[in-house]
Amino acid sequence: MTKYEYISEVEKNLGGIPYIEKVKMLDFYREMIEDKIESGMSEEEVIAELGDPVLLAARLRDEYRMNNPEQSASPPPNQMPQKRSSGWKALLVIALIIGSPLILAVIVAVASILFGIAIAIIAVGITFVIGAAGVGITGIVLFLTSFLALSGGFYTFLVQLGLSFLLIALCLLLVGVGVGAIQLLMLLIRAVSNAISARKRKAV
Amino acid sequence: MDVQMKKGLLDICVLSVLTKGDSYGYQIISDVSRGVAMSESTLYPILKRLESGGALTTYSVAHNGRLRKYYRITDAGRVKISEFLDGWHEMQAIYDFISGKEPEDHDKI
Incomplete structure (x- = not known):
């Protein structure tokens, strides 16, 4: 044998x-x-x-x-329930392993969307501020030089003065929009951070 | 010797061998057999009992293309040995009683 x-x-x-x-x-x-x-x-x-x-x-x-x-x-x-519970545990682990890249991808996607929105708002804000500065400076220059335009006649002076006021007003409007954009951004950041801290508190 | 009594003693013998280091089935038989006769069919239930009682743990090591199961004594196993050694005086007193011998009293002259 x-x-x-x-x-x-x-x-x-x-x-x-x-x-x-x-x-x-x-x-x-x-x-x-x-x-x-x-x-x-x-x-x-x-x-x-x-x-x-x-x-x-x-x-x-x-x-x-x-x-x-x-x-x-x-x-x-006593082996049956033990087996079942360990089976469930194994299933959970498998689900977590398979699911984790997905969860990560979703988090990355949401974060990049929020980041994109923030960048867009900042860009709009900067554009408006620069635009406002340009318009404002032009308006002030026109206002200051409008007295020189008196030599070209009273009506020319009046048109230039009016134009300068218009530009200064536009500048103030643009500054308002820029400030509004920045405020919107602050609001967004605050909302996101509140959401994250609320999630953390729930987890604890 | 009474089977149950020998069983209990062999448990301690196996644990005692493991205090010198982790060991595997055949090695344990060889070591214990130097003191007490023991066959593999006796060893198997002893190891199983000691493991389920928490006196030893097991792990496998690859050896010559197969697995060899090693046994390691736990703290609970060491406690078992010292309990046996501590209980020996009681055992001696029972032995003396049964054999009808006067108990050895070292305080008496």
């Missing part, structure tokens, strides 16, 4: 023992046989020393029944 035949002969006679326990038992004897052969014994000697595989299996069954009196009749009842 080879060691493989011996082990399978033992396995055949381990009826009534739960699968996991059976695997552990056979692993133990497989390892023992290999180690004995490694230490110099021949395969036949090792098998002979272990004795009749049917008797060994019977001894193992007896031992198992003695150590597990409540489990010998039916499969261990």
Whole structure:
């Protein structure tokens, strides 16, 4: 009889023992046989020393029944819920692993959208301020030089003066819009930071 | 010797071997057999009992293209040994009682 035949002969006679326990038992004897052969014994000697595989299996069954009196009749009842809970845990872990790139992608997308809006508002604000400055300076220059235009006639002076007032008014309007944009940006930042801190508080 | 009693003693013998370092099935048999006769079919339930009782933990190591299961004694296992050693005097007193011998009292002259 080879060691493989011996082990399978033992396995055949381990009826009534739960699968996991059976695997552990056979692993133990497989390892023992290999180690004995490694230490110099021949395969036949090792098998002979272990004795009749049917008797060994019977001894193992007896031992198992003695150590597990409540489990010998039916499969261990406490194993089922344990298995289920560990299964759920595994499922959750798998879901998290699969889902995490998705969650990350969504966070990145939302962050980049908010960032884009902020940049756009800043750009509009800067544009308006620069525009306002340009218009304002032109208006002031026109206002100051309108007296020089008196030489070109009273009506020319009047048109230039009116134009200068118009430009200054436009400048003030643009400044208002720019300031409004910056205020809008501040409001947005505050809203986002409030949302984040609220989420954090909920998590804690 | 009474089977149950020997079983308990062999548990301690196996744990004692493991205090010298982690070991595997065949090595444990060889070490214990220097003091007490023990077969592999005796060792298996002992290791199983000690493991489920928390006296030892196991891990596997690759060896020659197969897995070898190693056993490591835990703190609870060490406590078991010292409890056995502490209880030995009680055992000695019971032995003396059974054998009808006068208890050895070292305080008496």
